[in-house]
Amino acid sequence: xxxxxxxxxxxxxxxxxxxxxxxxxxxxxxxxxxxxxxxxxxxxxxxxxxxxxxxxxxxxxxxxxxxxxxxxxxxxxxxxxxxxxxxxxxxxxxxxxxxxxxxxxxxxxxxxxxxxxxxxxxxxxxxxxxxxxxxxxxxxxxx
Numbered sequence: 001x002x003x004x005x006x007x008x009x010x011x012x013x014x015x016x017x018x019x020x021x022x023x024x025x026x027x028x029x030x031x032x033x034x035x036x037x038x039x040x041x042x043x044x045x046x047x048x049x050x051x052x053x054x055x056x057x058x059x060x061x062x063x064x065x066x067x068x069x070x071x072x073x074x075x076x077x078x079x080x081x082x083x084x085x086x087x088x089x090x091x092x093x094x095x096x097x098x099x100x101x102x103x104x105x106x107x108x109x110x111x112x113x114x115x116x117x118x119x120x121x122x123x124x125x126x127x128x129x130x131x132x133x134x135x136x137x138x139x140x141x142x143x
Contacts, residue, residue, distance in 0.1 A: 006078075006085050009114050009121035014073055021068020021095040021106075025058040033115060033122035041127040043108065067103060068095030083116040090132055107132045 003009035009031070016027035032038050032054060040054045041047040042061045048054055071092040079086045089110050094103045109132050113125035 003121045004119060006080065006087075006114060006121050009085075009123070010087060010112075013112060013123065014070070017091055017093060018068065018070045020058075020062050021065045021070065021093045023062050023066050025055070025062040028058055028062075028123075028126075029055055031123040033117060033124050035117075035124065037124065039125045041129070043128060043130050047127075064098055065095040068093055069103075071105070085114040085121065087112045087114070091128070106130070 003012055013028075013031055016031060019025075019027040032051070034051065036050045038051060038054050039047055039049045040057050042057060044061050044064065045057055048057045071094060073092070074090040076088040076090065077086075078088075089112075091106075091108045091110050093106050095106060096102065097104050097106070108128040108130055110129075111125075111127045112123060114121045115124045116122075
């Protein structure tokens with residue numbers, strides 16, 4: 001990743017989603033900081049911390065997608081202060097998921113945190129969650 005501006009970093013993450021939806025985690029791993037404080041929460045498992053754990057969880061998630069195509073991004077908010085940035089978006093793509101023969105629409109609420117390191121914006125946290133519509137109270141608490 002060589003993003004000198006936050007906008008470039010966000011664009012690189014959008015391109016990386018195209019790779020993830022086709023089973024390739026490498027473009028996302030290139031976005032991440034080399035620090036061991038990196039974290040990832042994806043729809044397929046619990047939060048993980050550290051480069052190797054993030055890689056493993058990312059590979060597992062990517063392996064569930066194939067034949068994907070990005071449909072779009074809806075920016076909800078961007079907050080920037082003191083070398084840190086938080087970006088909230090809804091990502092939409094189509095892909096075959098798991099063993100399905102037909103593509104499905106996937107909408108994820110995504111929060112990404114970037115940190116400036118040596119003048120480059122690097123990803124330090126990503127949380128992707130499929131909840132993009134209101135939920136009933138009993139579905140949230142496991143009822």
